[in-house]
Amino acid sequence: MxxxxxxxxxxxxxxxxxxxxxxxxxxxxxxxxxxxxxxxxxxxxxxxxxxxxxxxxxVEPPCRHFGPDGVGGTCGGCVLQHQAKAPYNAFKRQLLIDALKSQGIDVAVGETVESHPHQRRRMVLTVRRREKEIVIGINQAETHHVVPMVECPIASVGIIGRLDALKAISRATGCDAFRIVVTETVTGLDISLEGVRGGLKEQERRAVTNVVLKLSGIARVSINGEILIEPEKPLLDFGGARVVLPPGGFTQATREAEEAMAAMAIAHLGKAKRVADLFSGIGTFALRIARKSGVHAVESDEKAVKALDQAARTTQGLKPVTVERRDLFRRPMTPQDLKVYDAVVFDPPRAGAEAQCRELALSPVRKIVAVSCNPLTLARDLSILIKGGYKVVSVTPVDQFLWSSHVEAVALLER
CATH class of the missing domain: 2.40.50.140 (Nucleic acid-binding proteins)
Known part of the structure; x- marks a missing residue:
């Protein structure tokens, strides 16, 4: 040193x-x-x-876990609480600009769609048992040490206000270490206990069930993907369509960012009559788009496909929605598959949609909405589409993960 x-x-x-x-x-x-x-x-x-x-x-960090002087907090969840809003937003935008430039893409990048405190409806927390105490929090950066959470300015009030309930459920498991994925839904908290080694013994399952029955505002508790107790179906609202979130299922971290991205997508699609929504998940975009256009939703996860299909079938006022379970990494939709669609929306995992974009570049689809949580793979995918004849109309950064170094983006393209 x-x-x-x-x-x-x-x-x-x-x-x-x-x-x-x-x-x-x-x-x-x-x-x-x-x-x-x-x-x-x-x-x-x-x-x-x-x-x-x-x-x-x-600036002074708003959270005690970040550190009172802003030069070395304990919680590893945030990295930029000490930076003022304007330069912070500019940093997020610059991440996208730099990624695009790395692929030789010179396009106007919009201003960052801001994120605000207490918007996170989905959190991944670590649980540790220390003697008789249950500790719930986020790991200190680069360590396995869990910082006991007392406050959290990014978490929704519905989550941070229920720490005692999360501790009570965790204590009842009898387990020493696992993760909690907690999502605030329309009907209450969906609590998914993950990494529980060996599952739970019968008496532990009864103990968790008894604790939940005494609490209010808990929609469901699942363990390693298995539903243990479900007082209410955990519902998410996508433009008026109610979707049952599968146990441990993925959804956007904040409702505000989700709505902003969906609004950009729908505006770009315009009067498109048939839209393919690729990597559709549980229908974040598909069910909103279906208010105006017919949608074919493609997703590899079976539970997500079923949740989307069920929501589409039980929601009035939608245009036709069809679903397909398909691994788009191994079997992307071909130009022949795509020729019947006026537009395509895709929102892949961090790895991006390289194989699918190579097929899209050869297709006659007129409009594309590319949503991404990784500027580098987005830039690569846009480069493929540009070489295939598409023009980038706009790229907009969306700050879904407040005070982090992550940024979402929505790119709009057309032929």
């Missing part, structure tokens, strides 16, 4: 301050551009010891 004083030139892709030294770049968490900081350095990583010159963009 060595110590030195460095000047922070910029923020890296993970939100760390970057200092350029004679040995190469050094990454300094919690440092901001323009700051002069004394650091303890190990290889290319630096830890702030003191700040000689602070940035005017440095």
């Amino acid at each position: 060595s110590t030195q004083t460095v000047k922070i030139a910029s923020l890296g892709a993970k939100g760390d301050g970057v200092a350029h030294t004679v040995e190469g770049p050094v990454f300094v968490p919690y440092a901001l551009p323009g700051e002069t900081v004394a650091i303890a350095q190990v290889k290319n990583q630096g830890t702030i010891m003191s700040i000689a010159t602070a940035s005017p963009d440095r």
Whole structure:
């Protein structure tokens, strides 16, 4: 370990301050551009010891777990609570600009759609039993140490206000370590206990059930994907269509970001009569689009496909919705499959949709909406589509994960 004083030139892709030294770049968490900081350095990583010159963009973090001085909190959930809003939004936008430039794509990038505190309706928390105490929280960065959660300015009030209920359920399992995926739904909290080794014994299952029956506002508890108790169906609302969330199922982290992305997609689709929604999940986009257009939804996860299909069948006022279970990584839709659609929407996992975009590039589809949680794979996919004759109309960053280094994006393309 060595110590030195460095000047922070910029923020890296993970939100760390970057200092350029004679040995190469050094990454300094919690440092901001323009700051002069004394650091303890190990290889290319630096830890702030003191700040000689602070940035005017440095603000007081709103959460005690981030650290009172904003230079080294304990919780590993946020990385940029210490940065003012305007430069923070600009950082998210720049992540997208840099990714596009890496593929030689020079297009106008819109302003960041902002995220605000207490919007996260879906959280992944870690549970540990310490002697007789149950600890629920988020791991400290780069460690397995769980920081006991007392507050959380990103979590919805419906989640952070039920920590005692989550602890009571966790205590009843008798397990020492697992994860909780908790989602706030229309009908209450959906609580999915994951990584529970060996499942639960019968007496533990009864104990969890008894605890839940004494609580209000709990829609369902499942363990390793198996429903244990379900006082209410956990429902999500997609433009008036109610969808039952499968146990441990994926949904967008905030309702506000979801609605903003859906609105951009629907506006771009215009008067398209037939739309293919690829990597459709449980119908985030498909069920909203179906208010105006016929939709064919394609998804590989069987439970998601069934949830979408059931919602479409029980919602009045929708255009025809068909579903198909298909692995688009191994078997993308071909130009022949796609020729009957006026437009395509795709929202793949972080790996992107490379194989599908190669097929789309050869298709006659006129409009495409590309949604992504990874700027780098989005840029690669857009490059494929551009080479196939598509023009990028707009790209908009969406800050769904407040104070993180992650950014969503919606790209609109047409022939």
